[in-house]
Amino acid sequence: MSIRDLAQTIAARAQADAETSWTARLLANPDKAAEKFGEEAVEAIIEATKGDAARLTSEAADVVYHLLVMCAAHGVTLDAIEAELARRTAQSGLQEKASR
Numbered sequence: 635m636s637i638r639d640l641a642q643t644i645a646a647r648a649q650a651d652a653e654t655s656w657t658a659r660l661l662a663n664p665d666k667a668a669e670k671f672g673e674e675a676v677e678a679i680i681e682a683t684k685g686d687a688a689r690l691t692s693e694a695a696d697v698v699y700h701l702l703v704m705c706a707a708h709g710v711t712l713d714a715i716e717a718e719l720a721r722r723t724a725q726s727g728l729q730e731k732a733s734r
């Protein structure tokens with residue numbers, strides 16, 4: 635599944651029943667969505683430091699999903715994130731750091 639398709643599924647789940655949809659449950663509780671994103675990020679860090687690529691792949695998928703849900707819970711869309719990324723393409727990360 636592409637990240638764009640996943641974002642569309644998450645947006646559609648805003649109308650879903652929290653009894654049957656994990657996404658709907660998190661969208662109804664933005665603080666829980668943020669907490670789950672943090673948990674998944676830590677789990678991904680642990681797998682990265684262990685050097686287990688297969689487990690990191692699984693945790694990375696959890697991180698991407700929960701990041702999109704956390705953002706959706708605050709009205710931040712994938713389009714907005716992509717626009718911010720596009721704005722940054724003209725400048726390297728090191729140039730940006732030096733300009734602060």
Ligand SMILES: N=c1c2ncn([C@@H]3O[C@H](COP(=O)(O)OP(=O)(O)OP(=O)(O)O)[C@@H](O)[C@H]3O)c2ncn1[C@@H]1O[C@H](COP(=O)(O)O)[C@@H](O)[C@H]1O
Nearest residue numbers: 635640643644647650654655656657658670673695696699
């Ligand atoms: N990509 C995901 C996805 N990744 C992870 N998860 C769920 O995130 C939840 C939290 O993960 P954890 O490993 O923390 O689960 P846990 O150990 O039970 O959590 P704790 O109770 O211990 O806190 C689990 O229920 C996972 O199944 C996801 N749930 C949904 N999606 C996507 O969202 C779509 C819609 O899902 P629903 O909204 O549930 O219909 C799905 O078809 C998928 O494409």
